[in-house]
Structures are given as structure tokens and as C-alpha cells.
Amino acid sequence: MAVSVAVDEPGLCLEGPHWDGHTGTLLYVDINGRKAHRWNPVTGQKDTVSMDCMVGAIVPRESGGVLVAAGTNFAFLDFETSQLTTVAPVDQHKPTNRFNDGKCDAAGRFWAGTMPELEPPTPDQVERKVGSLYCLHTDHTVTKAFNETDISNGLAWTSDNSTMYYIDSLQFSVDAFDFDLPTGTLTNRRKVVNFDQSTYGVPDGMCIDTDGKLWVAMFGTGQVLQVDPETGTHLRSVKIPADQTTSCCFGGPNLDILYVTTANVGLSAEAVQQKPQSGCLFQVTGLGTTGTPGLCYKG
DSSP states (O other): OEEEEEEOOOOSBEEEEEEETTTTEEEEEETTTTEEEEEOTTTOOEEEEEOSSOEEEEEEBTTSSEEEEETTEEEEEOTTTOOEEEEEEOOTTOTTEEEEEEEEOTTSOEEEEEEEOOSSOOGGGOOTTOEEEEEEOTTSOEEEEEEEESSEEEEEEOTTSSEEEEEEGGGOEEEEEEEETTTTEEEEEEEEEEOOHHHHOEEEEEEEBTTSOEEEEEETTTEEEEEETTTTEEEEEEEOSSSEEEEEEEETTTTOEEEEEEEOTTOOHHHHHHSTTTTOEEEEEOOSOOBOOOOOBOO
């Protein structure tokens, strides 16, 4: 196993990595930097669009371009023109909220959750229970799956689409739902993996591998944990030389590279000096496992 810097350009809070297999590029955002990125690991080219609000998640559209969860809007983004087109707003009753993590399911819906907007994002200062998890359907309608979330975060589905995994960071757990793919209905919520905060930090973004194991970025402790949601056991830890590990996804032509996003928001000058790669995009090779393809929004 080897850990190295993939993009040596620190952002404030890199998040939401998504491997676009159709273009061979990695999509990711800088939440506090208010930027959307598209990076080609073969050519090294990185396209960036600056935005006027925080952006929490990004996925490709099947019809071209990308879909972003920006501020409190679902919106389409064109990297070539930098044009942003609002599709649907949420949380109009709570203007201090913003979107955080999001992903698509196998039916092409986009799921993303909200949380209080923070500068810097220190989890212990979060206003509690004011976020929600939303689903943007392919006809551009929006439904609310549930509310009273703290920091809506990681999402993943099993290969048979019968289970959706979800992280609300301040619950310090991975929860599972029974998932109905045709309707997108969630039922039977239960905790399947628990984390001790003092040991592991705060669970953030995650992805799933082809063996059904979850890879969870642990904010504050510089590591990605592989866990088994069937047994609740922690299998192994991948150490990252940046304490604020935020999310991860598998990418590359063979989906065997684990890309890991990190942040440096709120870190002291001394902390950045000790770990100068904080806020960079990392890659992990030689894990001996592969991930599942990232899915497009079909609307």
C-alpha cells in the first residue's frame, strides 16, 4: 500500500470526490473555497469553477455537464461556460443552512443533505437537528427523506440496491436503511457501525467496495477506516498525512485507487507547518480491493 499526494494544491475544505468513468476524471469540490473541480490524472489538467456560495457535492449528469448541491440549491453546472442553472431550492425556512455531501442511486436520483453553514466547520459548534436529507428525482421534483440531522454526510448503497448506508456525523455511526430502488423509499433505520470519537474522530464521507465493505473518512484523526457493516467491525486503517480527512472514493481505470479529500480550515499555522499537505487531494494504491462505479444523475 502507498499513500501519496495526487493534487498538490491545498484547498480549504476539499470534499465529495466522484470518479467519472465516462471522462476519466475526478470531480470534487472545495466547500469553503466555493469551488468545483474536475481533474484528469492522466494529463494533469484541472478545471475549476468558482461559485458565490459553498458547494457540498458534485456528480456528472448522464446528458452532460454536472449537478451540484450548492448553497441550498440543486443546480446544473457547465464547466465550459461556468454557467450555473438552479434546478430546485431547499431549506428556504433556514437560510443559514447549506448542502453537504451527496450521491446518486442506481435509478439516477441524487441524494444530498443539509447542515448549518459554518466558518470554520468545527463539529462541536454545530446548531443541532436543523438539517435534512433530500432526494432530487429525475423529473427535478424534490422529496425530503427525513429531517433533524446534524451534519448530513456519507452515502453508499449495496450492490443489490437493497440497503442504503448513511452518516449523520454527530451520531458517530453508520446507519443502514432498507432501500426500495423503484420508489426511493427508506425504511427500518438502524445503526450498523459505531465509532468512538476520542479514538477515531468524526465520521465524514464514505464509499463502498465490491466486497460490500465501507471506507469512512474520519475527520480529525487523519485516517480512512475500512469497516464491515454486516458485523460492525473495524477492519483496517489507512493513515493520511492530513488530520482533516473529509471523504473518499475509488477511481482510476480499474477503480482500484482510493482518492481521499482533506481540509485545512481552522488549522493553526503550527498545525499546517507540521502537516503541510493538509487540504490536498491524496491517492492510495495497493489496497487489494476495488470500488463500485460512481453513478450519474439521470435528470
